Every structure is written in C-alpha cells, then in structure tokens.
Amino acid sequence: MNCQEALNLLYDIVDNEASEVDVQNVREHLKNCEDCDGVYRLEQTVDELLRARLENPLATPQLASLKTKVLGQLDEIDCE
Numbered sequence: 001m002n003c004q005e006a007l008n009l010l011y012d013i014v015d016n017e018a019s020e021v022d023v024q025n026v027r028e029h030l031k032n033c034e035d036c037d038g039v040y041r042l043e044q045t046v047d048e049l050l051r052a053r054l055e056n057p058l059a060t061p062q063l064a065s066l067k068t069k070v071l072g073q074l075d076e077i078d079c080e
C-alpha cells in the first residue's frame, strides 16, 4: 500500500465504507511509513470515530464533529 492508497482508505473509513481489513491495512501502513508519520494523530482520531460509531451506530452530533475533524485533517495533508 502506498501513501495515496492509505489516505484514500482513510476517507473510506470516515465515510463508513471501509472493511475491517482496510482499517487494519491502513493502521499497518501508518505504523511503518515515515511519510505518514504526521497522519498518526489522525489515525487516533479515526480510532475515536470507529469507537464512537460502535457505541452508538446512529448518527450523532459527536460523530459528525469527529468526521469533520478527520476530513479537515485529511485536507491539510493533501495540501502538503
């Protein structure tokens, strides 16, 4: 997996379209890729998002704000 694929999958994760395998692959990439070092915090936010979604599958304001946060960070990364 290259960095672009990892970032694309992050978008899928945020949109609830990624499989568990995809999530694992992204986590592995973030662990092993120095270029994506700056994304590490984002991964933690994604974890937060996934956990919140598990605890409450219905859309909540909390989920919406987490999603906005993740997408904002992804946009910043794209600009680099």
Ligand SMILES: [Zn+2]
Binding pocket: 002, 003, 004, 006, 029, 033, 034, 035, 036
């Ligand atoms: Zn990378």
